[in-house]
Amino acid sequence: MKIALVGYGKMGKIIDEIATQRNHEIVARLNESPNSENLNNADVVIEFSNPEVAFNNIKTCLENKIPVICGTTGWLDQKPEIEKIAAENNTSFLYGSNFSLGVNLFFALNEKLADLMKNFPDYNIQLEEIHHIHKKDAPSGTAISLAEGIIKNDNRFEGWKLDETRDKELGIFAIREDEVPGTHSVFYRSEVDEIEIKHTAYSRNGFALGAVIAAEWIKGKTGNFSMKDVLFS
Structure with a gap:
């Protein structure tokens, strides 16, 4: 898969390493706002940024019809709107408060x-x-x-x-x-x-691996999901 990382802090770097080990291609490593050009035709976005920018980051990716795996917390009052945007754009969104x-x-x-x-x-x-x-x-x-x-x-x-x-x-x-x-x-x-x-948790690696597994799982699906769907469905 071609994966875009939106938010390239500590978690983003670990996700980069694990995704690469699992033979995925990282096509974008963004700390700036995503747009149709810098997402580089990604198959999926993994978003770990900050509460202040998460909504706009996710909205942009979904409007570009790219599925989003989001692990940013602290913005969930706007989650119903994001789920509506995912449905309107016939794509998929998966939020996890924790991917471990x-x-x-x-x-x-x-x-x-x-x-x-x-x-x-x-x-x-x-x-x-x-x-x-x-x-x-x-x-x-x-x-x-x-x-x-x-x-x-x-x-x-x-x-x-x-x-x-x-x-x-x-x-x-x-x-x-x-x-x-x-x-x-x-x-x-x-x-x-x-x-x-x-x-x-002993390290962030368990969170990162779960996020990559969620990205692998969501390919080809439409709708709004959680880690319960990934692990138990």
């Missing part, structure tokens, strides 16, 4: 545990995420996905917030620490014990 295989298994485990625990109100639920100090959004997209998975399965909660869990709002602690790639924990605490599930 382990994290997507963790998402499934989180929902299963939430369903098991919904009838045990003595357990208070709290989320925690730790990331490197350069991460611009808080909480992480992964933490938000975990919170949404709990809220979907436990009607005690109507939403989430950055703080301790109180009343109908599920709490998320967002910690920024050195060069941590990403650690996510879900705690169920009662007066007598605690249940914890946790995912720890």
Whole structure:
């Protein structure tokens, strides 16, 4: 495949290396805005940029009828509009708050545990995420996905917030620490014990490999997708 990388920071460089190892051709490495010329007739775009520019980056690529794999978090209030643009242009869009295989298994485990625990109100639920100090959004997209998975399965909660869990709002602690790639924990605490599930990333390589696998999977498809479609469909 011919892949354009939109956002060529640390993640972009790792994706470049892994995609090349898997015999794909990188036809664009962009830190500037994409356009019909600098995308160089790519088969797919992998977008890891910044929340401030992600919407316009994705919109441009979709309007050029190029499928987009997006791992940028912090812009999701505009995601419904992007999904509409993908449909109007008969192309495809896949957003992942986290492309790691382990994290997507963790998402499934989180929902299963939430369903098991919904009838045990003595357990208070709290989320925690730790990331490197350069991460611009808080909480992480992964933490938000975990919170949404709990809220979907436990009607005690109507939403989430950055703080301790109180009343109908599920709490998320967002910690920024050195060069941590990403650690996510879900705690169920009662007066007598605690249940914890946790995912720890050791490097960014798992995220990058998942993004390339998603790009391989989406070729020839139209519609709006997630990593659940890639891994479990």
